[in-house]
Amino acid sequence: MHIRSASKIVALCLLMLPAHIAASDTLGGTHVSTFGTPGLIDMPSGFVLPDGAIHNTTALHDGTFRHTLTFQITPRLFGSFRYSIIDRLDGPNSTRYDRSFDLGYLLFKETRTRPAVQIGLRDFGGTGVYGSEYVAASKHFLSGRLTLTAGLGWGRLASHGGFKNPLSILSSGFDTRGEGPGSISEVGRLEVDQWFRGDAALFGGLSYQVTPNLHFNAEYSSDAYVQEGSHTGFERNTPFNFGLTYQAGSGTNLTAFLLHGTEVGIAANFATDPKRDRIPSGIEAAPPALLPGKTAEELGWGPQDIAASRSKLALLLEDQGLRLDALTLESNTAILRISNSRYAAEAQAIGRAARILANSLPKSIEEFHIDLAIHGMPVSRVILRRQDLEELEYDLDGAWKSFALARIVNATDMSGATSPDRYPQLSWSLTPYLEPELFDPDAPIRADLGLQFLASYEPAPGLVLSGSLRQSLLGNLHTSTRPSNSVLPHVRTDVTEYSKQSDVQIKHLTAEYFFRPGRNLYARLTTGYFETMYGGVSGELLWKPVHSSLALGAEVNYARQRAYDQLFGFRDYDIMTGHASAYYDFGGGYLGQLDIGRYLAGDWGATVSLDREFNNGFRVGAFFTLTDTPFSQFGEGSFDKGIRFSIPIDWLVGSPSKEAFATTIRPVLRDGGARLEMRNRLNDLIRGAHGNELEDRWGRFWR
Template structure:
């Protein structure tokens, strides 16, 4: 131990990155096998995997939420350990872990991390720890101290925490060897999960981890002195596409334009409109010449990035703009309502595209302002437009998972969702989504409260085909900073009714405040259109803050939720350059009037949205969405809106 501490204090030999030692442990978090280290997943990286060391099986999901924060979800099954209910087989447990890297490794300091294990769930495997890791490449040394399960074998001078230590050796770019001392005392595990009541033969674990590809890794280990362990994990960055995108066609046509080439206003409008239509990436297109400005108003229905959509439109405008044009303007709209107006001079755009202007300087020369509500065009304006009634359609897969309230068994449902959206007039959308189940093993036995709001979700997951949504949604732009929404119909799988929202942006747009309310009636689980005689309503104030350096949106809701509980709901959403999003939510409400398992509960969970364009070389706005929470209960519940403002 003393020699390791000496190495940790040596400032001359350490490196300053977590790679290649930010590998998964048995339980999914970054570490060795049973112990954590001070390394974390790369920012925006997602890790899925499985590990086994008899009698334990772990199914894990890890995310690098922020540059200094890692979160992990694990589902543990203990073989030959009865759950207490014969129909549910072996004992199963779910847990949520958090690791905060307080200090990244530098020339003079080791990496330092604080961690909480099993902070939500049964807390049968809970612990708190501090870990220090130091690279002396190709070795990485870790020491740490923990409480809870990591205090199974006490430190020699105190019983308040246990010590752990480990060493990893990067043999080459793909192979890492590891050895650790684990303080876990299996004989002292809580009785429901005491799978090894006699303890273990050894506290030393050794093994190897091998990267087969940049995305796939496997591992093998000898643990507890008598057990062979295996693991396999997939990892990929949410911020980078897995396949390079096919470049937009005709990228450089504007370079071949001759200086004497001059088009009439109508020719500019018709040419740009025709090219924007042919891209098949825009709808509700209007191109006009107003004075000496060439303007395109488009609705982006293919690019996940509005910046990329605007860039495509700008290049088309630049190709058709004659020498009289002094400004190019792209207005991005939503359902025909202009939202953002971006403008630049043709010369500045040409200089940027030909690398004569830096990105930073180009950003300073672009003007971005809220778009003015549509009005009649000036008399001297030349304009042409193209509109589309059917704006979106397709068939999407959907995976739903539910934890049984009694046994914590993970149950799942797979379905196909045919869907279509019509836009009959500006701001309006008619939405239809049909849920067709293909597989489901959902079969809960929960004793429900008298008037469940969400705790009976399993009834709907175990039902047949039904409309997930069949509704009308109207958005109005009341001014350049104030928007409103009115929704009605079958709003989601569990509720039908009406709802409205008002939102206003403040200052530079980083802050927004609003109000939303819904009155809904519960739907029958096994009927297409049937309704129950059960009503509910919400009234919620919304506060938003957008932190641009991390592309992070913070939302606070306050008011009355569906079950009648009043209080707060907090949500954090991180968006990456690919359009992928992930986030967390937490509700703190007054549950005194609720009964059973709802009383005193705080609803929380995480969600992730992965755009399908990450897996293809073409652009699409379609996404795969998934959310998970420890329990499906009635606290802090809201209506699942199709689109919020």
């Protein structure tokens, strides 16, 4: 085995890192092929992965490196993104850096009498190196120790043992397979004239459990490795492949395999279950115990003690990571407005605030109205009764019962009762940062490492002045020498120039104002330096009732391109952009978004996004953008698309935090379909404090 550059090993290590940190022992049951999808060695199987599972698979054999990220989107549908490095595929001294997507759908689940049946597309919309389609069936025998698989393949999976396409009985159009992308500008399109067309071929194999942790795999492959045999010297002496897979525990599988009698390879698969926290019980301090209610006299209250009680409450809330914005006492009701800076689940903040109110206020206060505020803007109100808290604290079903008895309503303005000690508020931090850049054709991965200073100042409710300053310490982002060949305005393809001019960079410097212009309405005004490449003025309006699954928004921006040194200057390019947006919560954690409008290069179009968010805040999604920019002008990739992750810090470390590690993987970064990277867009900012999200995460109310 050999690999031409050390950067490939660096890429391997960095890409594998996120997957291994929280693997689940329950995820090793479905065997994953060297292509990172359910299968044997190279061939697919009829199975899919456990719902929600994320698999990172790395496979290596002579001259070929493949890393695949697979996500089980629904119980029946999975999707994969693959990055491959193939030596000598395009010539003696060449290296092909290839990106591809897969989809697989479970047609039938396995039963006592019927196999599992899966239909799939491999490498659709890419260069077509691995382009193929298949239908596969798999069945367990001998109490699950033996698994048999048989399938029918097209494209590359019909390059050995091919015969006339059986689908020809439906239409003669299935006899001829399209030629695929004719140039780099056509890569990324959906080549539907190839799908399930041309010759077909049979494949199959078996997997046998030798010991509880060791599996023997054998397959008859319909992949002749034609391109590799013609260009890389790959020798194929037999259609049979063999492998041994060791299940190391914690969702980790290691495989050694023999391809076609000549090539020895290794593969590693790491499985993650985003539904399960790494530390399920968490490591945060226990909440305050609910104490028996006391009278005003027992608490030492007098008629003028509201100021003293507010100060005491502020200290108790601060100890729980909550900030007292306002407090009003009305007859038998306490109205409290808080800002939550610690807990990813707003329900956990509400639960702790409610117990502090019950312990600190006279028992004549029978009802608690707790307003959740974000940047001083009231978002929602949760109404709880003291009696319900006392009865349900130790109830085995206390979580869902307390939610059923709670009332969630629209928050009202309480500006007149704002705590005098709440503003102004200053916060800052000094942290390391890592800024990666993936899939440069000249290097698989580049990155900078340095220090980042962040500061935020809130002089009044709704007004936030913030900025971040970076000092690069080491890295290679500045070493890219590939010029942009885009025929569109270079609104994104010159991004590497911003890492070359200065080691000290202002990443953002903005003034933001958040307010409620009307019932169910939220607004944001932002001015300053938004992001690495742009500054200007932005305004956003969002309509979202507290219990609605639908939200509608509009954003208008005047954007000007920043100088390459990322300090205070600007370049000549400026533009008006804007989008109308619709957001919909489909239930079950599935979130959809549609944005229609004008993009940074002046093109008009729409972006469609679909995300799956788990109850612990772990989020995986995908998006694509189509605009009036022709595919040929867009360049490689044909249109903008990608996948994105948001991994909560509390999921990683167990301690409470509202922060998350978020990243977007774009196979190709071009200028078409480019949008501003705007901080604090309203829907993501407020939805965690609304009815659907509160319900999903109410299990943390008593934590």
